[in-house]
Amino acid sequence: MIRELMDGSRALLVGVVALVALAGSATLIEAQTAGNAACPGEDVFFNPGSAQDIIVPAGYKVEVFAKGLNFPTNIAFLGDNPRRFQVFVTEAGTSLPGRCNGVEFYKAQTGVADSANPFLPQVRILDQTGQTIGAVGRPTSVANRESPAFLHAPTIGIAFEQGFRGGRLLVSDSRQGVRGALGPKNSSRIVQLDAEGKRPLLELITGLPTGDHPTEQITVNGGYVYWSQGSVTNSGVVGHDNGGPVGGPADTAGAVQHEIPCQDVVLSGNNFDSGDGHVTGGFLPHGVPGAAGVVVPAFSGATQTGMCTGSILRARLDDPQHTVEPVSWGYRNPFGLRFAPDELIVGGKKLAHPLKGGLLLTENGEDERGARPVNNAPDRLQVVRPDQGLEYHGWPDRFGFLESTQALFNPIGGPADDCVPCAVGQPVRALLQSPPQPPIAPLALEPANVAAVGLDFAPAAFAGAGNPGNPVGQGDAVVSREGDFGFSPANGEPEHGHDIELVHFLADGRVQLTRFAFNCAAADQITDPNGSKRCAEAGEQAFVDRLRAINRPVDGKFGPDGAFYLVDFGAVRDFGRSDPRSMFTNSADAPLVQIPGTGVIWKISKR
Numbered sequence: 178m179i180r181e182l183m184d185g186s187r188a189l190l191v192g193v194v195a196l197v198a199l200a201g202s203a204t205l206i207e208a209q210t211a212g213n214a215a216c217p218g219e220d221v222f223f224n225p226g227s228a229q230d231i232i233v234p235a236g237y238k239v240e241v242f243a244k245g246l247n248f249p250t251n252i253a254f255l256g257d258n259p260r261r262f263q264v265f266v267t268e269a270g271t272s273l274p275g276r277c278n279g280v281e282f283y284k285a286q287t288g289v290a291d292s293a294n295p296f297l298p299q300v301r302i303l304d305q306t307g308q309t310i311g312a313v314g315r316p317t318s319v320a321n322r323e324s325p326a327f328l329h330a331p332t333i334g335i336a337f338e339q340g341f342r343g344g345r346l347l348v349s350d351s352r353q354g355v356r357g358a359l360g361p362k363n364s365s366r367i368v369q370l371d372a373e374g375k376r377p378l379l380e381l382i383t384g385l386p387t388g389d390h391p392t393e394q395i396t397v398n399g400g401y402v403y404w405s406q407g408s409v410t411n412s413g414v415v416g417h418d419n420g421g422p423v424g425g426p427a428d429t430a431g432a433v434q435h436e437i438p439c440q441d442v443v444l445s446g447n448n449f450d451s452g453d454g455h456v457t458g459g460f461l462p463h464g465v466p467g468a469a470g471v472v473v474p475a476f477s478g479a480t481q482t483g484m485c486t487g488s489i490l491r492a493r494l495d496d497p498q499h500t501v502e503p504v505s506w507g508y509r510n511p512f513g514l515r516f517a518p519d520e521l522i523v524g525g526k527k528l529a530h531p532l533k534g535g536l537l538l539t540e541n542g543e544d545e546r547g548a549r550p551v552n553n554a555p556d557r558l559q560v561v562r563p564d565q566g567l568e569y570h571g572w573p574d575r576f577g578f579l580e581s582t583q584a585l586f587n588p589i590g591g592p593a594d595d596c597v598p599c600a601v602g603q604p605v606r607a608l609l610q611s612p613p614q615p616p617i618a619p620l621a622l623e624p625a626n627v628a629a630v631g632l633d634f635a636p637a638a639f640a641g642a643g644n645p646g647n648p649v650g651q652g653d654a655v656v657s658r659e660g661d662f663g664f665s666p667a668n669g670e671p672e673h674g675h676d677i678e679l680v681h682f683l684a685d686g687r688v689q690l691t692r693f694a695f696n697c698a699a700a701d702q703i704t705d706p707n708g709s710k711r712c713a714e715a716g717e718q719a720f721v722d723r724l725r726a727i728n729r730p731v732d733g734k735f736g737p738d739g740a741f742y743l744v745d746f747g748a749v750r751d752f753g754r755s756d757p758r759s760m761f762t763n764s765a766d767a768p769l770v771q772i773p774g775t776g777v778i779w780k781i782s783k784r
Contacts, residue, residue: 211748211775215286216277218762219770221748225777226725229699230716234649235708236642239694239781242742243307246776247295248272249744250333251394251631251732255372257341259738262305265337265346265372266744266778270298270330271354273749273769274418275761278354280330284319291318295773298332300348300370305738307778313374314348323355326378329366330354334395334404338494341737345494346370347381347402351391359420362409362434363480365392367402367497381497384480385490388419388434390510390541394631394732398516401491403504403563405511405538408487409434412509412581413573413608414449415463416548416595424453427464436460437478439485439506439567440613444471447606449548452596457548459573459608469610487572489514489538489561505561505568507616509554509576510541513632513656513732514561521652522637530652531682536561537654539629540619542576543586545665546593550600551576551586552665556623558656558680558688571616574607578618581605592752593664593768621680621688624668626661626755629678631732631744638739642783644709647681647691654680655693655741657730660718662769663751663759671715672755675727677743677781694743694781696726720748720775721758728775740782747775 212220228239248269256262271278280296283289291297299315314328321327329350338344352364365385368378381402385392390407397403413436415421420433438460446469448456458467460477467473476482481501484490488506492498517532538561542554554576561568574581581604588600623629632654640651660674661667668674676695680688696719697712704710719726732744750770753760761770 211772213277213770213772214289215283216763216766216770219277219750219766219772221720221750221772221775222723223720223748223772223775224725228725228779230696230719230724230726231694231779232697232702232710232712233694233781234643235645235710236784237781238784239779242778242780243303243309244777245774246301246747246778247773248746248771249301249731249776249778250331250746251335252734252742252744252778253335253337254341254734254736255337255343257737260305262341262737263310264303264305264736264742265335266301266303267332267335267348268299268301268776269332271296272331273771274359275766275769275771277766277770280319280322294319296330297322298328298330298350300328300332300335302372311374313372314370314378323352325380328368328378329364331391333391333393336395336397338397343372346372347395347397349392349395349404351385351387353387353391360387360433362387362432367392367395367404382492382501383498385484386434386437386479386486388486393512394514396514396516397494400494402494402497403489403491403514403536405514406486406488406490407510407512408508408572409436411547412543412549412551412605413459414457414547414549415461416451416457418547418593418595419463421451421455421457421463421548427455428462429465431462431478433463435462435478436487436573437485438473438475439488439503440475440569442473442613443610444473445469445607445610447608450596450599451548452599487511489536491563503567504563505570507570507572508540508559509543509572511559512539512541512630514538515632515634518634518652521650523651531684531686532560534562534564536563537620537632539632539656541628541630542625544593544626544662545588545591548595549605550588550591550594551581551605552589553585553625555625556627556629557619558621558623558629560620568617569612569614570619571612574609574612575616577622581607591664591754621690623658624673626665626668627674628659628661629656630659631657631730631734633734633741636735636739639735639741639783645707647689649679650681652682655733656680657733657743659729659731659746661755662749663753663755665754667755672717675718675729677730677733696722696724698722698724717756718748718759721756727779738782740780743779743781745777745779747777748772
């Protein structure tokens with residue numbers, strides 16, 4: 178049978194029903210596959226079922242809120258009535274490098290109508306039951322997808338000015354996806370959409386940097402819009418993975434975006450070989466070396482003062498374009514960000530949250546790729562104090578608590594390295610003579626390549642349940658961990674990622690990190706006498722292990738009903754170094770293959 182799903186994925190999911198004889202009886206097993214119609218052979222398993230293969234702590238339940246979405250990335254809610262509200266989800270469109278993800282390539286290969294092309298971005302609107310009731314911002318055709326009047330790909334961040342109470346609907350996007358996720362430079366934006374689709378899109382801030390990581394999540398606080406501005410390279414040096422030209426003349430004109438510092442920086446003179454005669458320094462165009470002592474002034478390469486990369490930026494909502502300024506910087510790829518609540522209710526008493534006034538954010542660590550490849554770099558949880566002046570957090574020469582030159586980070590070689598003989602076993606040399614100011618250490622470290630992304634703080638309605646002796650507390654953070662993209666070997670056994678983590682804040686300032694929700698085949702789940710569950714053999718991402726479970730959880734927010742809504746981007750085929758089963762089947766489809774129609778919104782709530 179053909180099972181219809183939403184928006185252009187209708188012909189992508191094929192249900193196959195099989196009868197399997199087990200111990201003399203027949204068991205009906207439903208299996209489904211989904212694929213990228215532009216790239217035959219890259220099919221994946223997809224069947225969310227009723228979330229049977231996801232473990233959550235005692236006292237909680239998980240269910241499918243919506244399925245069949247195209248690359249959902251972020252979520253916001255309108256309405257504070259727990260029984261009646263709307264859900265706004267960004268569907269990114271073209272997001273990752275690879276020919277299979279190009280909107281024009283997909284159209285040319287499939288002939289699909291523009292209205293059903295899954296690689297065009299939009300904001301999908303659902304009701305409180307998960308039913309789609311509309312969409313806004315979508316380009317009306319492939320031809321006009323670069324028009325400033327419509328959303329660009331990838332569309333990532335979304336937030337209402339007044340939270341559940343509404344106000345202006347703010348969205349971040351870029352034209353990174355127009356050329357296979359590699360450009361053009363300075364094309365990120367923050368725009369305002371009309372939630373009802375009656376008024377045209379309004380550009381609030383334009384000219385923000387774009388590269389490896391564009392403008393990403395956004396939040397609003399105290400009359401300011403804050404956002405995570407990703408680094409434009411993997412580790413501070415423009416390489417072939419960023420679109421740096423292979424062979425031929427160096428990119429002396431800077432056609433490819435390079436890193437933009439938020440403060441003056443002094444180069445170390447260490448340069449990195451891409452294996453084609455191009456040697457590149459930090460914060461410089463591809464093929465341009467830097468000499469020791471050279472000063473790269475703050476905001477070099479930006480379209481205006483105040484814009485820089487690997488940073489948290491903000492702007493006043495009454496004049497956003499002209500008030501952009503950095504709050505903190507020195508991050509590789511800051512993504513999720515959320516202000517901590519001011520106070521908690523514990524035992525009927527009001528207590529200040531340990532992070533009161535602080536901004537908690539997730540940071541993705543460096544990959545084994547490009548001109549300055551890095552192995553084993555951890556992800557990080559960082560805390561920003563916007564009222565303390567401009568902060569520096571150590572990147573690109575510190576990866577978490579350690580200097581980049583530690584042997585732990587030496588490259589081991591991989592298919593995405595620019596020059597394997599040039600880098601394997603060599604220390605990741607510093608880009609700067611010294612940090613522009615003493616770096617602030619992270620709050621906590623995450624496993625390498627776990628891709629800690631979205632986060633939110635648990636409200637009172639969600640707290641109180643959980644594993645015995647360690648219940649979820651009001652104000653605890655819930656972090657979604659997207660999982661690796663196959664550039665490096667697995668981060669452990671069992672591998673972490675494709676899951677959700679709980680960050681429990683102790684009164685003395687310490688934190689406890691525990692796995693909150695993760696994949697495990699129903700047959701491998703063990704329930705202990707106290708009601709908690711564990712897994713006999715931990716599962717990987719859903720499509721690899723054929724589970725009714727999570728693939729790539731990229732965001733998660735609490736709704737007006739107190740439930741946690743987990744945004745699952747869907748299945749992505751990759752280099753397969755952490756698990757060969759996730760690898761693309763055709764080398765021409767490298768490095769990543771997005772699979773339309775596999776996005777899911779999961780709902781986690783108290784029983």
